[in-house]
Amino acid sequence: MAFSRDPLDELVVPDGTEAQERDLVTDGDVLVGGRATIGFGVRGRNVLAGESAEFGGAIEADGDCRLDMWCDVAENVLVGQDAYIGERVHIGGRLKVAGDLDIGDDVEIEEGFEANGWIVIRNPMPTIVFLFVYLKHLLLIGEDDAAQRLISEIVDEDDDDDEPDAEPLVIPRNATVGDDAWRVSTPATIGDDCRLHGNVRAETIDVGADCNVFGSLRARGDVTVGEGTRIHGDVTTRDGDVVVERDARVLGDVSCADFELGPDAEVDGTIRADGEITMRTTERERE
Incomplete structure (x- = not known):
């Protein structure tokens, strides 16, 4: 997967994506920009959401899930590997993590949480915001190779299997996605x-x-x-x-x-x- 500019400057719906009754389902990763509103739940491999993103349903991630501060998820968050939950995140259902959980201050989880690995409760840095700001800086100064390596780490392209990775579902900042309309300024x-x-x-x-x-x-x-x-x-x-x-x-x-x-x-x-x-x-x- 190669980016020549900020990956959140375009709505990208990869091959085979379906808007089912309550969920937006894709085979690859899901990247959601800050302050985006998703009327669906989402199901994908890794799910990464920027600051103040809102989800109208559950999140199901086969891999990792990273929610930056002030995100709001209406239902459960189910994570197959590790989870990062930023400060002041609200989860309307249960948080269940198969791996490690890194969770910030003032997080509200209405039905409780469990993790099979390590649980770290602290005030973490908003890494999603940092990663995309850093990525944009690399692209502006012409460091395309460094930007590509960063993207590879974010979306975990170095999997052990030999199958090609699915293109990620990308929802830009301030987008509104739902049954009625998909509204973006990109x-x-x-x-x-x-x-x-x-x-x-x-x-x-x-x-x-x-x-x-x-x-x-x-x-x-x-x-x-x-x-x-x-x-x-x-x-x-x-x-x-x-x-x-x-x-x-x-x-x-x-x-x-x-x-x-x-x-x-x-x-x-x-x-x-x-x-x-x-x-x-x-x-x-x-x-």
Whole structure:
């Protein structure tokens, strides 16, 4: 996994991510920026959340979980390895840690906690904030190799197995993610084979192949809908272009500058384009 800039400057939904009834489920790590609001619970490998992040459900981490100060989790926090809980964190359910627990001052856990390893109660440094500030500094001064090593340590890329690591789910600072809407002030990239609920609002939006998005897409800039993807809502841009790739379908209206429709793609509603409309054809149709 390589970053050329601050990893929290973009919403990244990796391949295969699903918004289930109550949880946002992914195979890889979950990185949540400070003051983000997640209406779901989250399930992933390692879960790292910045200061004042809020979760509307439970957290289930197969690996480590690190919650910086003033985070709020509505339900249980279940951790397969070690946990770091910053000061003034609130957990509405039970905290259960299979490994070591490092816990700060004034932490409220409504249903108690248990850990199989060492328990250290102290006033720890907000490491998530420190790590990302340090990472941003390294990138600004051009130390890309050092930044890559830091990211590798954060997301534990040096696993013993030979399987490639899954890309992390990244939710930017101040984002709002829930059943109704995914609102970010950054670009948004959604991978292949994802199933999401809610309207997506972002600077630009790139949706991969074979996804189902049960909501509309709205961006200031360009929007791309990948092959075989279904968008159950409108696709709108303020200043950008829209591309709907081969065999994709938009079950709503499209409004944009230039519009490009791939072979066998469909738009069920009205197309409003201030610029050009391009319809790509298959090789057979051109013959």
